Amino acid sequence: MRSKSKIFAVLALLAALLPAAGAFADEVNIYSSRKEALIKPLLDRFTEQTGIAVNLVTGKDGALLQRLKSEGMNSPADLLITADAGNLYRAKAAGVTQPFVSEALTASIPETYRDPEGHWVGLTLRARPILYAKDRVDQKTLSTYEALADPAFKGRICIRSSDNIYNQSLVASLIAADGLEATETWAKGLVANLARPPKGGDRDQIKAAAAGECDLAVANTYYLAGMLKSQDPAERAAAEAVAVFWPNQDGRGTHVNISGAAVTASAKHKEAAVALVEFLATPEAQAWYAEANGEYPVGEGVALSPTLAGWGPFKADDLNLGRLGELNAEAVRLMDRAGWR
Secondary structure, three states: OOOHHHHHHHHHHHHHHOOOOOOOOOEEEEEEOOOHHHOHHHHHHHHHHHOOEEEEEEOOHHHHHHHHHHHHHHOOOOEEEEEOHHHHHHHHHOOOEOOOOOHHHHHHOOHHHEOOOOOEEEEEEEEOOEEEEOOOOOHHHOOOOHHHHOHHHOOOEEOOOOOOHHHHHHHHHHHHHHOHHHHHHHHHHHHHOEOOOOOOOHHHHHHHHHHOOOOEEEOOHHHHHHHHOOOOHHHHHHHHOEEEEOOOOOOOOEOEEEEEEEEEOOOOOHHHHHHHHHHHOOHHHHHHHHHHHOOEEOOOOOOOOHHHHHOOOOOEOOOOOHHHHHOHHHHHHHHHHOOOO
């Protein structure tokens, strides 16, 4: 793992890609579901190099969306930064975002990770593969998400609840790939194979697999990365007890999602807001995220942290992530019918 000094060295490289200080006599107001520690160093660097003040309000995804809806055009927010394309779609559908155009973002961020109508762009990529207990599972027995419904895995799977947006987006991706009927059959099979009723977050699924409560867990890799560098020896040991398996590599690829940014409909500082999004999408900022939070870059050719590189390359599903939002309501109804609590 790189030292903190190397992380700060990456931040220092950002200076060359930014306008001179004072280029914008402006400010940017952000509503962010990302914790302050996971974004503040980059915002500080942006302010240092451009003179644009950044005011940050953090909160839960749902609460921030409700706040934007309640404030309407009187909202002070210029940018919404949130996790999961499903949440970005909800903000767009609620009418609290606006389209924006940026040649830099079009060039640096693949179309898959951009809203087709220009309302949001992905800033980081998070994969949701299968994690397996090294001492109990032969990875040769694993293949696809669809195979998790096979009776061979009865009583062996841990996954969080159906009200989690990450799982809703996973199911939406399956609907897009396999159709509604096949995905509902799959969901019923998955529920039948659960080792325990869904509870807790992704870290809890990993811990359960390490403790022998289940053999397989479906979880985002950045949680595993965080556990591997945790100050808690028990958490590190749990993370070290599992390995990553990339499903669907012979087909559409592993399900991925994003954290991303949208310019609000009420933005009073749109030009500065777009400049900040462009900054957050630079290769150097992407590399910082990969190191600090274990998330994959959305662009090509960006250096990975040793942890991410150690899990090896994988084929990602190239479904435009806007579809995850479009299919979210159907996915939620399907999960309910399948008894996924």
